Amino acid sequence: MGLPQLKETRYTYADYRQWPEGERYELIDGEAWAMGPAPSRRHQEVIGEIFRQIADALDGTPCRPYIAPFDVRLPQANETDDEIDTVVQPDISVICDKTKLDEQGCRGAPDWIVEVLSPASVGRDQIIKRALYERVGVREYWIVHPTDRVVTIYLLENGAYGKPAIHELMGATAATILPRVVIDWARVMRD
Numbered sequence: 001m002g003l004p005q006l007k008e009t010r011y012t013y014a015d016y017r018q019w020p021e022g023e024r025y026e027l028i029d030g031e032a033w034a035m036g037p038a039p040s041r042r043h044q045e046v047i048g049e050i051f052r053q054i055a056d057a058l059d060g061t062p063c064r065p066y067i068a069p070f071d072v073r074l075p076q077a078n079e080t081d082d083e084i085d086t087v088v089q090p091d092i093s094v095i096c097d098k099t100k101l102d103e104q105g106c107r108g109a110p111d112w113i114v115e116v117l118s119p120a121s122v123g124r125d126q127i128i129k130r131a132l133y134e135r136v137g138v139r140e141y142w143i144v145h146p147t148d149r150v151v152t153i154y155l156l157e158n159g160a161y162g163k164p165a166i167h168e169l170m171g172a173t174a175a176t177i178l179p180r181v182v183i184d185w186a187r188v189m190r191d
Contacts, residue, residue: 012083013082024069026089027085030086036121046116047116050116051067053183053184053187054181057178057182058178065092070089070106071104073087073107074108075107075108081104086136091114092115095110109137111177112140112178113141115141115144117147126143140153140178149168152164152166153176172185
């Protein structure tokens with residue numbers, strides 16, 4: 001079951017920054033989507049281990065991984081930060097262009113995003129965010145489903161995601177755009 005939208009009003013990053021700190025939302029095309037309570041312990045373990053492996057592999061490179069909460073502002077053109085109507089908090093974002101980074105997070109499409117599914121985010125991650133990430137130019141998008149033990153990988157080619165690759169969470173999987181990053185699923189999925 002997905003989490004509800006805040007209400008039928010169009011919001012911007014200026015509004016978003018004024019909301020109480022304990023309330024977490026994402027903005028997608030001006031619509032506010034509740035992020036719900038803290039993820040489960042298992043969800044955090046999966047994200048943490050994937051992040052650790054990415055960070056270790058990228059050490060010494062210009063690419064930087066970030067873990068949620070981390071604001072990724074996705075402007076449609078050259079609007080100011082206050083006018084941006086899409087702000088997401090992917091579980092893991094990898095940004096290789098340092099000019100996109102500032103004190104608020106990232107402005108522009110990350111190179112690679114990893115979302116780990118939870119019951120409240122399944123539809124949004126697989127449908128709404130997949131379409132959003134394709135539209136804004138995220139080069140590689142992974143959706144990790146720990147319960148079903150699969151990862152769905154989308155690659156941006158000629159401005160669109162083609163047919164996804166689906167792998168079991170067994171062995172290892174390398175990021176296509178950053179082949180030095182290889183995720184060891186045994187380490188991710190250990191109990």
